[in-house]
Structure formats: C-alpha cells, structure tokens
Amino acid sequence: MPGTSSKPPPPDVTLATNRRARHDYEILDSFEAGLSLTGGEVKSCRAGHASLQQAFASFEHGELFVQSMHILPYLAAGSGFAPVEPDRPKKLLLHRRELTRLHSVVQLKGLALVPLKLYATRGRLKLEVGLARGKHLVDKREDLRRRQDDREARSEARRR
16 A cells, blocks of 8 residues: 555654652653754754753643753754753643643642653654652652562562
C-alpha cells in the first residue's frame, strides 16, 4: 500500500526527569501536555540542558503554566535566536476540557500539579504532569522501609 510505512514509530527520548517528585508526592494521575517554547529553548532541551528540579505548574487566567523549569540558553545560537529568560513561565498546551477539569480538582481537593518528565515524541517536546498529593515524613519513611524490605527479599532469593 502506498503511504504506509513498515517501520515502527521512533521511541520516546527522555530529556529530563524530576526524581524528587515521586519521593515528595504521591502521584494520583498523570497527563501529557505540549509546551510552548522558542526555537532556542527546544534546541537546548534536545541537547539535555533542561532541569525540572524546582518546577511546578500553576493556573493563571485560565491557562496552565510551568514555573521554575530551568532551560539554559542555547549556546550555539547565532543572531537568529533572541535570548530568553531561562526561568520564564512556559505555557502548557492541553485541551480546554482537561484544563477545566484539572483546575477544579486542584482548587477543590488542594492537590498540586508537578512536572514529572520532559521527553520528545514524534518530533515534539512533551511534558508529563502529575496530579499529586504531598507526602508527610511518615509516608516517606514507609516507602523507604518498603523498598529496603523488597531489596533484602530479592537478595535473599538470589542467594537460595
């Protein structure tokens, strides 16, 4: 058949992750959102110069923005790229239904929107955003204890 390709789609390439998010928050649900970025920011992200460590998402005037997502300026940029602020708010692109649903859930239940992963798929940059509830110190200790028990059980099974 003309126009069909037998090649599988290219795999997603993870560019940045927020490893602290799963430690500090209980992730209830996750969403894929597009990002509104400049050309230099896209090139810098693809080069691995993006950080989600202190990032969070918030609503402003009915739109969702990711705050404190640090993207270094693209170093190989010539005069074609205008310099932009590395920590400027970046607009997240979601359907209107998803935005209204998230906005109501965040307001009513007091949950947070936390960026989990920045990745490239089919030539586009996407951000995985998690709907999260903050963990208390007791919950964090419980998770560490559970992980330690699992690790010990696996090593014991290997020894036998």
